[in-house]
Amino acid sequence: MPITAPDPAKLDLLQAALPNVAFDGWSPATFKAAIEATGIDPARARALCPRGAVDLAALFHTEGDRAMVEAMKGESRGSRRYSEWVAHALRVRLDVVEDKEAVRRGTSLFALPHLAGDGARLLWGTADAIWTALGDTSDDVNWYTKRATLSGVWGAVVLFWLGDLSDGHVETDAFIDRRIADVMRIEKLKAQVNANPMLRPLTGPLGRLMGAVKAPRTGADPRVPGMWRMGADR
Known part of the structure; x- marks a missing residue:
């Protein structure tokens, strides 16, 4: 899914916050310092970031995804195997990180129980950005x-x-x-299971069931992650 551009004022807050993250983490103190450094009206800053520095930490992560997508533009797979192409994208995503300590602090932040859901969504977002950058065209359960x-x-x-x-x-x-090698071994095992005629009574119906799962439509309601379709298109 495309990564929407954030409000420039929110980016200003993020840049002002980063020098303090190594010392104070993604904390209220960091958010307060960012407001003071930018001169943004505190009420507007709160409107942009209702959760304060937590929202800036999430923005820092998604901006890394955006930088990776930009860095991958114009690149081609060339003679790389698909596994090597995916590994390359992971390395590019790491390469665009300009502040390792901010990542460390963010990892600790989103490991907290009440923010674990946000952390999972950010991980998913990075995976989606990578696959999109690689030109993934799958539209089913894959x-x-x-x-x-x-x-x-x-x-x-x-x-x-x-x-x-x-x-x-x-x-x-x-x-x-x-x-990546571990993932490829799993994919190879899945292919062997699907090709095994003795398992076809199980894999056949399961395959048809999975075939009813569809990827999200472009512009779909973000609260609805996908589309379930039984039988022919309706």
Whole structure:
């Protein structure tokens, strides 16, 4: 799904907040300092960010997704295998991060129980941005499984990267390759199961059931994640 452009004033608040995040985290103190630094009316700042610095932390994440999409424009898969193409996009997403400590603080913030749902949505959003940047055209249940799988991979990659002290993050590169290899093994196993004639009485009906699941329509109500269709189009 396209990432909508935020209000410029909200971006100003984010840029003013970042120097304080390493010291105060994504906290009320950081949000207050950002308001003072920008001179934005506090009432407008609260209208833009009802949850204060939490909304700025979410914006920091989605702006990283936007930067990744921009960096991927004009790139082509070339001779890369599809798994290598996905791994490349994950590396680009890491490369566009300009403040590692802000990511660390944000990871801790969205791990809190009352914000875990927001954290999951941000992970899903990154996975969706990556698949969209790669030109994914799936419109069935694969739309969901691709994003669910990549969300898990991305979450693990970020945690590893935050603790990686190797030169040029070479250990993170190797970790990405291992995680993608794990996913490919799962996909290979799924293909073997679907091709097994002994399992067809189970996989056949399940496949038809999954075929009724459709990806979200462009411009659909964001509260409705997808579309369920039984039988022919209506």
